[in-house]
Amino acid sequence: MKLKNREKYTRIIQAAVYMFTNKGFYQTTVAEIAREAGVGKGTVYTYFENKEALFLAIIEEGLQQITIKVEENRDPEADPRLQLKQAIMATLNFFAEHRDFCIFLVREHFSYDQSIKEQAEKLYYQPNSPFREILFQGREKGIFEFEHLDTLTAGLTGAIFSSAFYWFIFSSHFPVSKIYSTLENLFFHNLLGNGD
Amino acid sequence: MKLKNREKYTRIIQAAVYMFTNKGFYQTTVAEIAREAGVGKGTVYTYFENKEALFLAIIEEGLQQITIKVEENRDPEADPRLQLKQAIMATLNFFAEHRDFCIFLVREHFSYDQSIKEQAEKLYYQPNSPFREILFQGREKGIFEFEHLDTLTAGLTGAIFSSAFYWFIFSSHFPVSKIYSTLENLFFHNLLGNGD
Amino acid sequence: MKLKNREKYTRIIQAAVYMFTNKGFYQTTVAEIAREAGVGKGTVYTYFENKEALFLAIIEEGLQQITIKVEENRDPEADPRLQLKQAIMATLNFFAEHRDFCIFLVREHFSYDQSIKEQAEKLYYQPNSPFREILFQGREKGIFEFEHLDTLTAGLTGAIFSSAFYWFIFSSHFPVSKIYSTLENLFFHNLLGNGD
């Protein structure tokens, strides 16, 4: 299933994110997505194997974009603490610009579906995640202290997603700095070697 | 919806909690719930208007039980700080004993569904919630500082649910005290007048 | 999938035979079968796993009825030649009374479908076929001469079906005796030991 027409592909993804976010996976029909994207029902199936594949494509697509954004905004030579801060901020800013996707992602995270559960791993144990890289670097340099790299990467990622989501839901305004400080409290304390 | 036969009613609720928790609302069929409960499919409709009503009944039922448990364990004459601690602990202990329901609740909390969104209010703005009562008392006595009672009640409830859920998912063990201290960190700091 | 209601089950089978015979498997919709049977669309699925299962049920059901009819009309103690004649006549008479089913059967026999091809074996290599029994008996008694029992059973069965079908298609009248004599010509000659 190649990307025959990048523009239409994107429109379908966006329509699906919008619909899934607002109505949920099972309550959204493929017909609605197609209508929202301004394409024919069959066209969705030209770009995606089926409804579930579309769902998974959204996650992959989004995570990829986050990764790009994060990589653009970090200096791999800098102090890991700074890198981590930059990475978190970049992620939060991305969410600020893509509220739909952020909400979508967190919901997926708490989802029931078994087939979707497998994706949680893709999500949190991304081998090429910048977060993983940063944490690894920090430990190598003796700045961060922790045992399991993968678990921490997953925890950190999940915490960022959830926090952002929380703010979206419960605040009308979106003060990124406020979320950041909460996360800083939660993580740096432990990372810097004073945790249990 | 009278409780015609308390025992059957309970069996259906439990079966539904179990199924919804493990497969999700839309992936669970009424037939499955009936089978799990050991009753006929039609019987479910004798006790509940429809599938959604069953869903909502679960929430109401559970919250009621939590309220009972909390009320049993708090001393309305005690210091609001202590009352709050007792209430949180009672809630967490309830979840420890009813993991299924806890997970169910959090998922519902993050759910997409519009019709379910309305229930979030029933859930978080319960007029007779002990948490609301405690927070109100604490402010009256000048111990707690905050602006919107309802918002804070909702936030606190949500935080307890989410935290408990998080531990369920990411830890094999379940150390209630650990969750509590996290929550204490997050809330007391702000409640006691140093927050923004 | 038990036979909850024998009468409805039969009505669906008959409707399906009628429709499949006249429009073919792929051109017949489940909705049409349901309408023809005077039941709801979903009811078809109460009795049959899916469309294909309905198709196969028709074959099994029909073959079973033929077997019953044949067994009723043959004398297991009689000369195998006579038994064979009686069996063929009984089968032909059955077809005369169930033209739809006969045509259906032959078409299936010439069908393309792989999944249906497997059924051909069920059809022709029925281990408890009276034809097989008769041929076996005849050989034991030194009256019939042939090598492969299974192959001959299949060939005989197929020939009966095809011949009957041929007459249905090309004649408005249906002289059973005429078909029989053709079959007699084709088979007895060889069976009685003068063939190649």
Added chain:
Amino acid sequence: MKLKNREKYTRIIQAAVYMFTNKGFYQTTVAEIAREAGVGKGTVYTYFENKEALFLAIIEEGLQQITIKVEENRDPEADPRLQLKQAIMATLNFFAEHRDFCIFLVREHFSYDQSIKEQAEKLYYQPNSPFREILFQGREKGIFEFEHLDTLTAGLTGAIFSSAFYWFIFSSHFPVSKIYSTLENLFFHNLLGNGD
């Protein structure tokens, strides 16, 4: 339907025969035929009005080829009995060389489809069929005896097709002479005036 590009036209026909024979008309998609033929999906529609027209073209094309083969191999001045034998042998040899087409044809013959039923006439009542010509000649000369020319032409054609098919399906080897003798038995007996 002009033959714009004879080579592509032939490739599509062959691909379609192959696919229809192995998967059946409804189970074969136009896309598959195009792929098999090595052309674009749209190209099929350049050469054939639609899927059904392609189907019918196969029959016409094939029958035409058979007619050519038969005409090449018969001597219009010879004894009608010999001509008939030659015509039958030529047809059988054609089938031996084009098994796919033979199977395709017989299946079509037993097909359900109404729209295809109309083609049975095209098939069996071909006004310019050599068989028809031979039978007519034979009757004129007082050698053959029968009533309805058209019916007999159809019957003879159908018998040839079916017999060939039968042998294909049930024998691994293909002894043309064997089929011929069967047909000779079936037809000459009646044709020569001893039938009922």
Added chain:
DNA sequence: GATGAATGAGCTTTCATTCAT
């Protein structure tokens, strides 16, 4: 009250056909 056979609305998905390139 309890049941499960019956039902049809509604969903996902396929695919013949069109048409802009």
Added chain:
DNA sequence: AATGAATGAAAGCTCATTCAT
């Protein structure tokens, strides 16, 4: 002339809900 992306009609199937027993 050749193509394949786009499309929507149509089909199989599921399942919440009803209702006769």
